[in-house]
Amino acid sequence: MPNFVKVEVQDDIAIMTFTRAEAANALSVQMLHEINEALESIHYNRSIRAVVVTGDGEKAFCAGADLKERKGMNEEETRKTIALIGKTVNHFESLAQPVIAAINGVAFGGGLELALACDIRMASSTAKLGLTETALGIIPGAGGTQRLPRLIGIGKAKELIYTARRLSAEEAFGYGIIEHIVEPGELLEKATELAREMAKNAPLSLIQAKTAINQGMQTDISTALQIESLAYSRLLQTEDRLEGLKAFQEKRSPIYSGK
CATH class of the missing domain: 3.90.226.10 (2-enoyl-CoA Hydratase; Chain A, domain 1)
Incomplete structure (x- = not known):
């Protein structure tokens, strides 16, 4: 075929x-x-x-x-x-x-x-x-x-x-x-x-940003801000967030793993 x-x-x-x-x-x-x-x-x-x-x-x-x-x-x-x-x-x-x-x-x-x-x-x-x-x-x-x-x-x-x-x-x-x-x-x-x-940016961040934008655009601003907050909170416990902070402090490019 x-x-x-x-x-x-x-x-x-x-x-x-x-x-x-x-x-x-x-x-x-x-x-x-x-x-x-x-x-x-x-x-x-x-x-x-x-x-x-x-x-x-x-x-x-x-x-x-x-x-x-x-x-x-x-x-x-x-x-x-x-x-x-x-x-x-x-x-x-x-x-x-x-x-x-x-x-x-x-x-x-x-x-x-x-x-x-x-x-x-x-x-x-x-x-x-x-x-x-x-x-x-x-x-x-x-x-x-x-x-x-x-x-x-x-x-x-x-x-x-x-x-x-x-x-x-x-x-x-x-x-x-x-x-x-x-x-x-x-x-x-x-x-x-x-x-x-x-x-080059954190893959989980890209996923959550896309989710927040796409879902938020379909609703009122108050609900959309809650959607953004939920998407943000999903990143707080990730290894990539800690890597991003560490790389910033060490003045180097971050190495993200998508975890």
Whole structure:
């Protein structure tokens, strides 16, 4: 069976690459299962401290759902596949480690929804992005109607979703959808550099910071501050917290073990 997902581990960084370039990395059922299997493995691997997800080549990050495959599905199969895409996108958001989407080409529909579930988005200057579903008689169904307005504001998100507009990297940066634009040949290198900058810090701290931010943003400030306090308290008895203090006192770089 073909493999549509490749995972390479460089030191403590996992690089996940979608390798279905001939189909613009569209999310077929098999590819979705492969992605979830890879994410499950990464999630519980404490030697992996940050993740970069990208597409093979320079044409497509992910074109969203595999509409050619879907044409041959009955209604029940279609519903199951839509649910699987939603589960997969959520899996990126719930991954313990920080995730950087290195958007190397087109990211339309479910492809952009997947990127929105990542922590940071870095795009090639030639990338194109958009939630294009209303042009196909549907709506974003893998979190796009919820994550985009939380990221850039309700009015801007409504405009982009209602118009199914396709944005250049520059336009997406202006909207606040992506955090960085880099030249195509430098994308993976820059994304990996950013991942390393994160990975040098205490891994348990990264996990709790991600938890506090993601959960806190879904509630009122009072509850969010309690979530932050609980996340902080989980670090008080860790070896890494003591190592961080010791390294600071000794004026050296800390060596974190994730314990």
